[in-house]
Amino acid sequence: MTAFVPLRTDDSSHTPDEGRPHSPPRSGRRAPRMPRPPRIATADLSASVAVFLIALPLSLGIALATGAPLQAGLVAAAAGGLVVGRLGGAPLQVSGPAAGLTVVTADLIQTYGWRTTCAITVLAGLVQLALGCVRVARSALAVSPAIVHGMLAGIGITIAVAQLHIVLGGSPSSSVVANILELPAQLAHPQVAALAMSALTLALLLTWPRLPGRTGRMLRTVPAALVAVAAATVTAALAGLTLPKVDLPSWRSHALAGLPEGPALGLAAAVLTTTLVCSVQSLLGAVAVDKLTAGRPVQQGRSDLDRELLGQGAANIVSGTLGGLPVAGVAVRSSANVQAGAVSRNSTMLHGVWVVVAALLMVPLLELIPLAALASLVMAVGIQMVSLHHIRTVTRHREVLVYAVTTLGVVVLGVLEGVALGIAVAVGVALHRLTRTRITCEVAPDGVHHVRVRGQLTFLAVPRLSRALHLVPPGADAVVELDGSFMDHAAYESLHDWQSAHTGRGGSVELTGRTGARLAEPHTRDGHGQASHCHCGPWTPWRNHHCESPETPPPGGRRSGHQLASGISSFQRNTAPLVRGELARLAREGQRPSQLFLTCADSRLVTSMITSSGPGDLFVVRNVGNLVPPPGEESGDDSVAAAIEYAVEVLQVRSITVCGHSGCGAMQALMNTEPGGARTPLKRWLRHGLPSVELMAAKDRPGTRIAGRAPADATEQLCLTNVVQQLEHLKAHGSVARALEQGALELHGMYFHVGEAQAYLLTEATSRDAGEGEFFDRVAATALHDAPA
Numbered sequence: 001m002t003a004f005v006p007l008r009t010d011d012s013s014h015t016p017d018e019g020r021p022h023s024p025p026r027s028g029r030r031a032p033r034m035p036r037p038p039r040i041a042t043a044d045l046s047a048s049v050a051v052f053l054i055a056l057p058l059s060l061g062i063a064l065a066t067g068a069p070l071q072a073g074l075v076a077a078a079a080g081g082l083v084v085g086r087l088g089g090a091p092l093q094v095s096g097p098a099a100g101l102t103v104v105t106a107d108l109i110q111t112y113g114w115r116t117t118c119a120i121t122v123l124a125g126l127v128q129l130a131l132g133c134v135r136v137a138r139s140a141l142a143v144s145p146a147i148v149h150g151m152l153a154g155i156g157i158t159i160a161v162a163q164l165h166i167v168l169g170g171s172p173s174s175s176v177v178a179n180i181l182e183l184p185a186q187l188a189h190p191q192v193a194a195l196a197m198s199a200l201t202l203a204l205l206l207t208w209p210r211l212p213g214r215t216g217r218m219l220r221t222v223p224a225a226l227v228a229v230a231a232a233t234v235t236a237a238l239a240g241l242t243l244p245k246v247d248l249p250s251w252r253s254h255a256l257a258g259l260p261e262g263p264a265l266g267l268a269a270a271v272l273t274t275t276l277v278c279s280v281q282s283l284l285g286a287v288a289v290d291k292l293t294a295g296r297p298v299q300q301g302r303s304d305l306d307r308e309l310l311g312q313g314a315a316n317i318v319s320g321t322l323g324g325l326p327v328a329g330v331a332v333r334s335s336a337n338v339q340a341g342a343v344s345r346n347s348t349m350l351h352g353v354w355v356v357v358a359a360l361l362m363v364p365l366l367e368l369i370p371l372a373a374l375a376s377l378v379m380a381v382g383i384q385m386v387s388l389h390h391i392r393t394v395t396r397h398r399e400v401l402v403y404a405v406t407t408l409g410v411v412v413l414g415v416l417e418g419v420a421l422g423i424a425v426a427v428g429v430a431l432h433r434l435t436r437t438r439i440t441c442e443v444a445p446d447g448v449h450h451v452r453v454r455g456q457l458t459f460l461a462v463p464r465l466s467r468a469l470h471l472v473p474p475g476a477d478a479v480v481e482l483d484g485s486f487m488d489h490a491a492y493e494s495l496h497d498w499q500s501a502h503t504g505r506g507g508s509v510e511l512t513g514r515t516g517a518r519l520a521e522p523h524t525r526d527g528h529g530q531a532s533h534c535h536c537g538p539w540t541p542w543r544n545h546h547c548e549s550p551e552t553p554p555p556g557g558r559r560s561g562h563q564l565a566s567g568i569s570s571f572q573r574n575t576a577p578l579v580r581g582e583l584a585r586l587a588r589e590g591q592r593p594s595q596l597f598l599t600c601a602d603s604r605l606v607t608s609m610i611t612s613s614g615p616g617d618l619f620v621v622r623n624v625g626n627l628v629p630p631p632g633e634e635s636g637d638d639s640v641a642a643a644i645e646y647a648v649e650v651l652q653v654r655s656i657t658v659c660g661h662s663g664c665g666a667m668q669a670l671m672n673t674e675p676g677g678a679r680t681p682l683k684r685w686l687r688h689g690l691p692s693v694e695l696m697a698a699k700d701r702p703g704t705r706i707a708g709r710a711p712a713d714a715t716e717q718l719c720l721t722n723v724v725q726q727l728e729h730l731k732a733h734g735s736v737a738r739a740l741e742q743g744a745l746e747l748h749g750m751y752f753h754v755g756e757a758q759a760y761l762l763t764e765a766t767s768r769d770a771g772e773g774e775f776f777d778r779v780a781a782t783a784l785h786d787a788p789a
Contacts, residue, residue, distance in 0.1 A: 043340075043341040043342060043343050043347075044342055044343060044344055044346040044347040044350065045346075045347075045350065046340060046341070047336075047337050047340035047341055047342035047347040048342075048346070048347040048348070048349075048350030048351040048353075048354065049350075049351075049354065050221075050223060050336055050337075050340040051094055051333050051336055051337050051340070051347065051348070051351040052350075052351045052354035052355060052358075053222070053223045053225075053226040054223045054225050054226065054332065054333055054336050055077050055081075055094070055096055055330075055333055055351060055355060056074075056077075056226070056355065056358055057225050057226060057229040057369070057374060057377055058096075058097075058099075058225060058330075058332070058333075058377065058378070058381070059073035059074055059076065059077040059096060059097050059355070060073050060074070060246060060366065060369065060374055061073075061374035061375065061377045061378040061381075062097040062098070062099060062101075062102055062325065062378060063097065063325060064166075064371060064374050064375065064378070065099075065102045065106065065159060065162065065163055065375070065378045066101075066102050066105040066106040066109060066325065067106055067109050067110070068105065068109060068114060068117070068325055069114065069254065069255065069323070070246060070247070070248055071248060071254055071323070071359065072097075072114075072323055072324050072325045073097045073324075073325055074324075074355055074358070074359040075319055075322050075323055075324030075325070075359075076096055076097040076319045076324035076325040076326070076327050077096040077097060077352065077355045078324075078352045078355045078356045078359065079096075079315045079316075079318045079319035079322070079324055079327055079352070080094070080095030080096035080097075080315050080319070080327045080328075080330075080352065081094065081095070081096065081348055081349055081350075081351045081352020081353070081355060082349055082352035082353070082356075083311065083314050083315035083318050083319075083327075084308075084311040084312055084314075084315045084327065084329075084348070085345050085348030085349035085351075085352060086311075086345065086349055087307070087310060087311035087314055087315075088307065088308045088310075088311030088312065088345075088348075089286070089303050089304030089305060089306065089307030089308035089309075089310075089311065090285070090286035090289055090290075090303035090304075090305075090308045090329070091303075091344055091345035091348070092289050092292075092293065092334065092337055092338055092342055092344075092345070092347070092348070093282075093285050093286050093289045093303070093308070093329045093334045093337075093348070094329070094330055094333035094334045094336075094337050094348050094351060095282065095311075095312065095315060095327050095328060095329050095330060095348075096327060096328075096330055096333065097324075097325040097326070097327065097330075098278075098281060098326075098327075098328040098329070098330045099155070099156070099159060099330075099378065099381045099382060099385065100151075100152055100155050100277055100281045100328065100385070101274070101277055101278065101281075101325070101326045101328055102155065102158075102159050102378070102382075103155050103158045103159065103410070103414075103415060104273055104274055104277055104326075104415050105117065105274075105325060105326060106162075107414065108120055108270055108274075111262070111266070111270075112260070112261065112262050112266075112267075112270070113261075114255055114323075115255055115256070115257060115258030116258060116259075116260050116261050116262060116267075118255075118256065118257035118258070118320045118321070118323055118324070119257045119258060119259060119260040119320065120260060120267065120270045120271055120274055120320070121257070121274065121316050121319060121320030121324070121325070121326045122257055122316065122317050122320035122321055123260070123267075123271045124271050124274040124275040124278060124313075124316055124320075124326065125312075125313040125314065125315070125316030125317035125318075125319075125320060126313065126317065127271060127272075127275045127313070128275060128278065128279055128309055128310070128312050128313030128316060129309075129310055129313035129314065129317075130313075131275075131279065131309055131313075132306050132307070132308075132309035132310035132313060133310070135306045136306075137279075137283055137305035137306045137308065137309045138305055138306075143280065143423075144399065144402060144422070144423075144426045145390075145393075145394070145399075146394045146397075146399035146400075146402040146403045146406070146422070146426065147402060147403075147406050147419060147422040147423060147426060148280060148284060149387065149390040149393075149394065149403060150394075150402065150403040150404070150405070150406025150407040150410070150418070150422055151277075151280075151406055151407075151410055151415065151418060151419055151422070152281075152385045152387075153385060153386045153387070153390070153403070153406075153407045153410075154406065154407040154408070154409070154410025154411045154415070154418055155382075155385060155410060155415065156381075156382040156383060156384070156385025156386045157176070157382070157386060157407070157411050158176050158382070158410070158411055159378060159379065159381070159382030159385070160379050160382035160383050161176055161179045161180060161183070162176070162179055163375040163376070163378050163379035163382065164179075164183065164186075164379060165179060165182070165183070165186055166194075166371060166372060166375035167194065167195065167198040167372055167375050167376050167379060168186050168187065168190040168191065168194065168195055168198075169190055169191025169193070169194035169195060169243070169372070170186045170191075176411050176412070177412065191243065193236075193241040193242065193243045193372075194243050194244075194370070194371075194372035195372070196241075197232045197235065197236055197241070197243065197370045197372045197373050197376075198232075198372045198373065198375065198376040199376075200228075200231060200232050200235060200373075201228040201229065201231075201232045201372075201373045201376040201377060202228075202376050202379075202380060204224065204227055204228035204231055205224050205225065205228045205376075205377065205380050208220065208224035208227050208228070209224050223336065225377055228373070228376075228377065229369060229373050229374065229377060232369075232370055232372075232373035233368050233369045233370065233373065236368075236370050236373075237368055241370075243370050243371070243372060244370070244371045244372075245367060245368060245369060245370050245371060246366050246367050246368070246369045246370075246371065246374070247367065248363050248366060248367055254323055255323050256321065256322060256323045257320050257321050257322075257323060269416060272416065273414075273415055273416040274326055276415075276416070276419065277328070277415060278312060278316065278326055278327065278328040279309060279312065279328075281328045281329060282308060282309070282312045282328045282329035283305055283308065283309070283329075284329075285328075285329030285330070285331055285334055286303040286305060286308050286329060287303070287305075288331065288334070288335075289303065289334050289335075289338060290302055290303055292334075292335060292338045292339075293338060308329075312327060312328065312329070315327040332381070333351075337351075390403075391403065399426070399429065401425060401429065402422055402425050402426045402429060403422075405421050405422055405425045406418050406419065406421060406422030406425075409421040409422065433455065433456065434456050434458050434460070434486075435458070435460050435461075436455055437453065437454065437455035437456060437457065437458070437460075437461040437464070437484070438452075438453075438454040438455060439451070439452070439453050439454075439461065439464045439465055439468045440452045440454075440468065441468045441469075441471045441472065447476070447477065448476075448477045448478065448479055449471070449472045449473075449476050449477070449478045449479070450478075450479050450481060451468050451469060451472065451478065451479070451480045451481065452481045452483070453465065453480070453481065453482050453483060453484060454483045454484075455483070455484050456484040456486040456487075457482070457484055457486065457487040457488065457491035457492075457495075458486070458488045458490070458491060459488055459490035459491065461491065462490050462491055462494050465491060465494055465495070466494055466498070469494075469495075469498045469502075470498075472502065472507070474502070474505040474506070474507060475505055475506040475507045476507050477507065477508045478502065478507060478508065478509050478510070479509075479510045479511075479512060480495070480509065480510070480511050480512070481512050481513070482511065482512070482513060483513070579614075579615065582614070582615060582616075583615055586615060586616045591616050591619070591651065592616065592651070593616060593617060593618055593619040593647075593651055593653055594617060594618075594653060594654055594655070595618060595619070595653050595654060595655040595656065595657060596618075596619045596620075596621065596643070596644065596647040596648075596651075596653045596655075596656040596657070597611070597618045597619065597620045597621070597656075597657050597659065598620075598621045598622075598623075598626055598628065598640075598643075598656065598657065598658050598659065598726075599620070599621075599622055599626050599657075599658075599659035599660075599661070600622065600623070600624065600625060600626040600659070600660065600661055600664060600666065601622045601623055601624050602661060602664065602665070604661070604754050605622075605659070605661055605752060605754075607620050607659075610752055610759055619643075619647045619651055619653060621640060621643045621644075621647075623639075623640060623685075624665075624666045624682070624685060624686070625664065625666030625667065625670075625685075625686060625688075625689050625722070626658055626659060626660050626661075626722070626723070626726060627640070627666075627685070627686075627688040627689055627722075627726060628640060628644070628658065628688070628726040628729040628730050628733075629641065629688045629729070630688070630691075630729045630732050631732050631733055631734065637685065637688070641733065644656075644730070644733055644735065644736060645733070645735050648735040648736055648739050648745065649735050652744075653745070654744070654745065654746065655745065655746040655747070655748055656730060656736070656745065656746075656747050656748070657747075657748040657749075657750050658723050658726045658727055658730065658747075658748070658749055658750065659723070659750040659751070659752060660719045660720065660722055660723040660749075660750070660751050660752070661719065661751065661752045661753070661754055662716060662719060662751075662752070662753045662754050662755060663715070663754060663755075664715070664719050664722075666686060666689065667689070667692075667715055667718045667719050667722060668715055669682070669686060670686055670689050670690070670692070670693055670718065671693070671714065671715065671718060673686070688729075689722060689725075691725050691729075692718060692721050692722040692724075692725040692726070693718065695721050695724070695725050696714075696717055696718050696721040703717060703721075704717060704720040704721050704724060704774040704775075704776070705720075705774070705775055705776070706720060706751065706760055706775070706776040707760060707776065707777060719751065720751055720774065720776060721774075723749040723750070723751060723762065723776075724749060724762070724774050727747050727749050727762075730747060731747070748761065748762065749761070749762030749774075749776070750762070750776075751776045760776035760777060761776065761777055762774060762775070762776055762777075763775050763776070763777045
């Protein structure tokens with residue numbers, strides 16, 4: 001029995017393969033849906049508690065910083081956890097009231113009032129839904145990181161300066177400039193009690209994560225934010241200090257969203273600003289969570305950013321309608337969720353449940369929290385938003401001007417105005433870089449002329465490029481060193497024309513990068529002497545590259561013959577010289593493959609690519625559905641049995657691998673074909689897959705699983721089960737059975753998920769996993785058994 005170690009219990013973030021498999025048309029019958037019993041992993045439960053303990057004080061603090069009712073922070077936290085947690089495309093990202101939205105929300109409340117601010121939140125959610133439906137989420141990531149980091153830094157400075165007044169026992173003004181001007185007077189007359197509780201909170205926030213030793217490691221499992229606020233609350237209560245505390249009015253008087261009131265242009269700008277900040281922060285947070293989970297043994301699938309935008313929009317509609325703050329992905333809570341070991345969206349949703357419970361049952365405890373403690377907590381978050389790492393990064397990439405202008409614009413003018421200024425400066429910097437190109441021509445001691453281009457090659461640099469190229473004497477050897485990442489058509493034509501003329505006069509031209517690596521030539525000739533502009537990468541599909549002129553399509557619109565000839569010509573020109581020696585050795589010595597690799601005929605499976613193998617390494621057999629006909633049923637199907645016999649007895653391979661794949665059309669045909677009908681060659685061949693269908697349907701057999709999760713659908717379940725069944729068919733072949741008995745052969749099952757570009761190997765059962773079916777485990781940073789390095 002083969003089994004697996006369950007690592008995930010929720011596969012709702014799994015995305016099946018896109019694209020059409022090579023299957024016959026589907027019948028009207030739906031494939032049966034595999035039952036998935038609702039289970040919550042222990043890791044999700046513990047992670048949800050950890051995130052809740054961080055979210056509770058932060059939500060109250062952000063509501064305090066915006067001037068909104070304190071319940072609004074709890075409403076937003078619950079909506080972010082429950083709605084985004086269920087609908088979002090980043091399962092491990094935690095959403096709620098975010099510090100990045102504090103300045104925007106505070107300004108809206110000052111300008112329009114609370115009920116209209118809630119209506120603006122609802123409208124922003126509707127805009128997010130529309131953006132998610134038109135699938136523009138990836139486009140939002142095109143904004144320069146310097147602008148995003150500058151926006152967050154400006155918001156952080158605004159938050160820190162405003163909350164400093166509350167820390168000192170006063171109240172902030174509506175603008176940063178006014179807060180800075182009033183700060184000296186506030187520093188001269190601080191409230192000692194509020195300042196003491198703020199100092200205690202900040203001291204614990206700084207020291208708690210740095211507690212040394214084993215005891216420190218145990219204590220650090222409790223969130224620093226919770227410890228700091230709880231310690232300040234207990235100290236204030238025991239000391240009997242008189243200072244402002246949390247005041248949660250009755251939920252009966254909680255204000256809900258009202259109809260928006262105000263000038264239409266101002267409301268539209270407010271909705272745009274809220275949408276921009278919520279969306280960008282959430283999408284960047286989702287990408288950051290992907291990076292945090294990239295090093296896990298069992299990686300999560302990449303976030304679906306369009307679905308995440310839809311989830312954020314739905315949450316903002318719910319939060320605004322119920323009188324909550326705007327919702328966005330929150331970096332602090334998301335990183336805590338990942339570090340706590342969360343494995344699915346259940347942790348995010350449970351954290352929302354705990355917030356609802358606290359809002360209903362813990363009001364007396366929450367009203368003991370000093371406002372100064374919450375203000376110091378939010379001030380610390382604001383200071384952390386001004387990241388030294390981000391400043392060093394933008395400085396290294398020469399974008400510090402964009403960062404500084406955006407930050408200053410957000411602080412002085414506002415978020416939308418600051419971002420607009422940052423975009424304008426970023427465009428100006430980009431144009432300046434495009435026009436600043438340095439071109440030199442030097443002669444090396446060996447007589448080779450070196451033309452060096454530093455910067456981007458655009459039409460503006462063509463005159464200087466032409467002058468430098470014509471300094472190279474006719475017939476001389478030349479090296480053109482390109483140090484840019486962009487070349488427009490005018491520069492390309494100029495370089496090509498000069499190269500053609502120079503080589504025609506007996507000279508030579510080599511194009512290199514800055515490191516000296518040779519680049520693809522800008523213009524080559526195909527086997528017919530015709531111009532070819534093909535610069536296709538090694539795995540570029542034919543349908544996506546443009547090796548032929550689109551203006552002259554061949555009759556009937558089909559190009560496969562010409563593409564084949566062009567591909568062969570490219571092989572002879574570029575690849576054959578590199579492999580000719582190895583192939584000559586194989587021609588002399590014969591083939592000695594280490595394993596037989598039996599896989600599907602699907603065009604997306606490139607065996608040499610997914611096994612990192614080369615000529616002579618694999619003896620490959622491909623057929624529709626990677627099927628192995630059992631002995632005695634080979635009538636009309638002797639080729640597979642003959643290949644197995646030849647590989648085992650003549651080539652003496654040491655292993656046989658049966659490789660299935662996701663989205664297999666043969667498996668879909670097996671599930672969707674009605675009994676009876678014409679016995680076509682395809683149906684006669686697919687009869688060898690019927691035992692796999694029967695094995696999957698067996699009620700007394702646990703289902704096959706993959707990397708700790710259930711299969712995404714019935715088709716994937718059959719693809720996995722089919723690999724297991726074909727291995728059983730292999731064992732029934734006489735040559736295979738004898739080699740297995742002698743210990744000279746090993747059998748392996750493999751599954752390749754096309755959409756994830758991820759390989760999985762069938763693993764052996766352990767005692768604690770017995771009875772849980774077969775388990776395909778992820779192959780990460782290791783090679784297949786016996787596969788060539």
